Amino acid sequence: MSKWMNYIIKEGSKENKLTKKQENILIAAVELISEKGYEKVSTAEIAKRAGVAEGTIFRKYKTKRDLLDAIFIPSFMRFVKPIVIKEFISTVLDKDYNTLESFIEVIVRDRYEFAKDETPLFRIIIQEIISQDYIKEEIKEMFLIDAYPVFTKLIKRLKDKNEIIDVDEITFFRIIITNVLGFLIPRFVLFPDLQWSDEKEINMTIKNIIKSLS
Amino acid sequence: MSKWMNYIIKEGSKENKLTKKQENILIAAVELISEKGYEKVSTAEIAKRAGVAEGTIFRKYKTKRDLLDAIFIPSFMRFVKPIVIKEFISTVLDKDYNTLESFIEVIVRDRYEFAKDETPLFRIIIQEIISQDYIKEEIKEMFLIDAYPVFTKLIKRLKDKNEIIDVDEITFFRIIITNVLGFLIPRFVLFPDLQWSDEKEINMTIKNIIKSLS
Amino acid sequence: MSKWMNYIIKEGSKENKLTKKQENILIAAVELISEKGYEKVSTAEIAKRAGVAEGTIFRKYKTKRDLLDAIFIPSFMRFVKPIVIKEFISTVLDKDYNTLESFIEVIVRDRYEFAKDETPLFRIIIQEIISQDYIKEEIKEMFLIDAYPVFTKLIKRLKDKNEIIDVDEITFFRIIITNVLGFLIPRFVLFPDLQWSDEKEINMTIKNIIKSLS
Amino acid sequence: MSKWMNYIIKEGSKENKLTKKQENILIAAVELISEKGYEKVSTAEIAKRAGVAEGTIFRKYKTKRDLLDAIFIPSFMRFVKPIVIKEFISTVLDKDYNTLESFIEVIVRDRYEFAKDETPLFRIIIQEIISQDYIKEEIKEMFLIDAYPVFTKLIKRLKDKNEIIDVDEITFFRIIITNVLGFLIPRFVLFPDLQWSDEKEINMTIKNIIKSLS
DNA sequence: GATGAATGAGCATTCATTCAT
DNA sequence: GATGAATGAATGCTCATTCAT
Incomplete structure (x- = not known):
């Protein structure tokens, strides 16, 4: 298991x-x-x-x-929350991951590991997000309550260091989400059978995010 | 309508x-x-x-x-075939779109226009590709029969001009598909309500494809 | 046709x-x-x-x-009536078919010819008689109104000639029907593909009827 | 019940x-x-x-x-198999039913008892045989596999005793089936309401079969 | 806690029949 | 007369859910 x-x-x-x-x-x-x-x-x-x-x-x-929720909700939380919750971001920022790149790398690699190790759960998450409109609302709410204030701090800090451009919180979030899912969905849901060079894709995803932000 | x-x-x-x-x-x-x-x-x-x-x-x-197919099949064809059919690619190559960039740009913008103007159809296409395994097989077959030989020529030509690295046909196809869907799925299916700078995203998608290929 | x-x-x-x-x-x-x-x-x-x-x-x-009736009713009439209607029986009796045997033979052979030449119609008749209870009522009524009085005369005549035993009209009718259908149903509806010696079967059917009556 | x-x-x-x-x-x-x-x-x-x-x-x-089959198949087996299975025929032959007449009598009376006691089931059997072509194939197959070899022995035995003429197995089978159904179908399916002298009909059926065989 | 027989609302599908053209 | 699109009641079947044991 x-x-x-x-x-x-x-x-x-x-x-x-x-x-x-x-x-x-x-x-x-x-x-x-x-x-x-x-x-x-x-x-x-x-x-x-x-x-x-x-x-x-x-x-x-x-x-x-209820059975689906018992599967979906904790999986989804595990997948999304780390981007979103205070503790995670604080930890990241306080550690040696003190640059934008290390921060993005942790996020991308963690998401990739999850999708790779728990592909069935990842597939269920994607299916649900596509078909259930209410989940999009939940994500929005979760973002506004949990992520928004932390992102404000984070962005300020990175901007002070001149590591990123002047982006608002939503754009910051969107750029990360888009790039991560833009890699993981084709990789694990749509065309898992194609030949993939995962390490190369991961690095490109990281670079694209950074480039979009800087 | x-x-x-x-x-x-x-x-x-x-x-x-x-x-x-x-x-x-x-x-x-x-x-x-x-x-x-x-x-x-x-x-x-x-x-x-x-x-x-x-x-x-x-x-x-x-x-x-049958009703779904009457909707899905022509939509899907319209979305995928232009990448795949001989006439399209020949046309592109014979025109002033003679560089990699113009070629990629046509593909990305066309796909974007479709997803934007026909979002409901695009959503149906994505739902189907995710849930129907047989469609993945059809795509594979369509690729091998129609696209493969044309891609061979195209790749050779672009390589001769030193515009791309030495990639095989599948990788070439995959890089385009991944980047296009990696943009359009979050944009139109998952989070259509976020603030998007479409022009910027389109350009970044084009650039990412080119960078991956060169 | x-x-x-x-x-x-x-x-x-x-x-x-x-x-x-x-x-x-x-x-x-x-x-x-x-x-x-x-x-x-x-x-x-x-x-x-x-x-x-x-x-x-x-x-x-x-x-x-209505469409079925347009097929069934005249077919059924053609199949049953000659046993039942005055004119037919009178004709038979007035001719040289003056013995029981010739009378029975005409009936059996006629029914056989019909089932052979119009097997589809015969199959429909049998299907209907089995599944439609009201048809049995119609047959009963038809028998009582049309056949009964004629049979009375016929039976008297044959008995006077010592050709048959003392049977009532219903029994007379039943013996004929049973033997004819007992041959034609297996022959044309149930097992048309078996090897049949039709001439032999016809003769046996005739003989059985006569034996039952005499 | x-x-x-x-x-x-x-x-x-x-x-x-x-x-x-x-x-x-x-x-x-x-x-x-x-x-x-x-x-x-x-x-x-x-x-x-x-x-x-x-x-x-x-x-x-x-x-x-499936529901119909759960009714039809065991009923049909009960009705047909005894004519067909080895054990039954052996038993019959080994007992004092050592003549053709006793053998035929057992078959006819058993079938009659079934149709009388289980008229609804018998009606269903007849309906099905008429309307379902595949059943005729099953009967044929069952006959060839189970009954044919036993009939071969039986016929030889009866012929040695000079009880029957030289008939092939199919004819032997057909004569029995035809006569039995030719009695039971009019009796229980088509015209159950007529006055019937069952004992007389049974005896006549038996005699007809014997006469056809001898 | 676990079972599995029973439920009944809901579903895709069929088809005799109608009727405007 | 003929057409065939449209109808809607009826059909066989599914399945999440309940509950007595």
Whole structure:
């Protein structure tokens, strides 16, 4: 089981400890939804692959949607939050990652590692962001509440060092997101079978972000 | 009605002329599928928005999937083929677009115009490519049959002029696709509401492609 | 076109002359219903094979059932009536077919010829008799009104000649029907592909009827 | 509930025990299909008569056709197999039924008992044989694999005793089938309401078969 | 907690029939 | 008379969800 599958299970278990069966349900759901898409997978199918009765899913998750959220939300958080939360950015800035480049590099590589190690979860995240409008609202809100003030500080600091141009917070965010997803979506969702030189792509993504900002 | 909506309708009418009601069905289907995704839209919903009886849909389109294909296939062709078909590339090369930059610029701007003018169709295309594995196969096949030989010539020519490095055809194709979609998907599908400087993004996309190739 | 297909068309034409298209509809309907059964054939299918528009069928026949009746009723009459109607029996009795055997032979051979020459119509008749309870009522009524009195006379006459035992009219009728259908249904509907010695079977059927009656 | 309705339910229960509701579905289906024919009965109608929700039918039987097969196949086997399987024929031959007449009598009376006790099932069998061509193929195959070799032995034996003429296996089979169905179809399917002297008909059927064979 | 039979609203699809042209 | 687009009720079937055991 992957590191993050493990994390989701642990997360869920803060409130109610997950049984082995509940674990299997989550694993089966991630596999199937990632392969076929949320709408095309039936709860009966998930139950069958998980080796449990059809009703068992609904003991823990009131609805099918709840089950998806139990997968999507922590995955999404893990993927997005580090860009967004105070602690992460402070840490980065306080450390030797004191330049723009080291900061961007950490972000890109971390996102890449996640998409690579947890491709099924990454696929689910992308599917959901595309099809669920409400998620875009959540992202916007999350950005405004959590990221905006931190970004203000960060931008000021980098600008003081003459490392970046005078950008507003939204543009700063957008440039990073666009470049990261612009690499990871074709790489892991659309054309995973093509020949990719990942290291080269990562470096180019980093450089593009920096160039856009400086 | 948009230019390309119009095109789909005209296309269909080569064989069987579409009635006003059949037109309304297509328009309603594009709107709804683009908004909610193919799986989440019911034929009853499409019929209702189109102002027709549910049975009317099935007079023209044998299945719900047929209806989607009648929208998807011509849109997809319009989006992808110009990169791929002989005539287009020959034309480009024979004209004053004789340098790499002019060639790339035409491709990027054309794709951008399509995604901008026909955003609902573009959203449908992306949804389908993500969820339908068989489409990836079709793209691969289309590439091998149509694009590969033309690309060979094009690459040779550009290399002779020292405009590009020594890349194989697949890499050439991949670099273009990745960069174009890496811009257009966040721009029109994921975060259409953010503030975008389209002209700047287009230029950066062009430059990134060129840089990757040279 | 077979003799009896021709007859059905002529029959219908007593009131309204059938057009060529209406003829084609009848022909197509007989073929398809005989092959696939009434329920499994759609009016659209019949229209297509007949080379007419879907609506055309309903100009002549108000409902699909009307169309079947236009085929079934005259076919059925042709098949059953001769046993039942006065004129036929009188004719038979007045001629040199003056013995039981000649009478039975005419009936059996006529029925056989019909089933052989008009197998599709015969199949439709059998299908209908099996599935439509109201037809059994019609047969009963037809028997009581038309056949009963004639049979009374016929039976008396044959009994006077000592050719038959003392049977009531219903039994007389039943013995004939059973034996004829007991041969023709397996022969033309159930197992038409087996090797059959028709002449031998016909003779045996005749003999069985006579034996049952004498 | 009849003996064989009971058997169908038990049969099904070898693998999955049938619930009371599933039993009711089978009973309702047999009644309705026998009365109106498979095509004319809707699953909604069956569900209503069985007193269950429509979805309940499809929990056990994936399709409406599966439901019919669950009724038809064991009924058909019960009706046909004894003529066809080794054990039955051996048993018959080894016992005191050592003459042709006793053999034929067992077959005819068994078939008659089935059609009498399970008339609805018998009606369904006949409907199906008439309308489903693939069943005729199955019968042919079953005959060739199971019955043919046993018939060869049986015929040889009877011929050695001078009880029958020199007939091939197919003819032997056909004569029995034709005569049995030629009695039972008019008796139980077409005109069940006529006055029948069953004992007399059975004897005549037996005699006809013997006469045809000797 | 777990089961799986049962539910019933919802779905895509069919098709006899209508009617404006 | 003929057409064929349009209809809408009905059909077989799916599936998330419930609940008695």
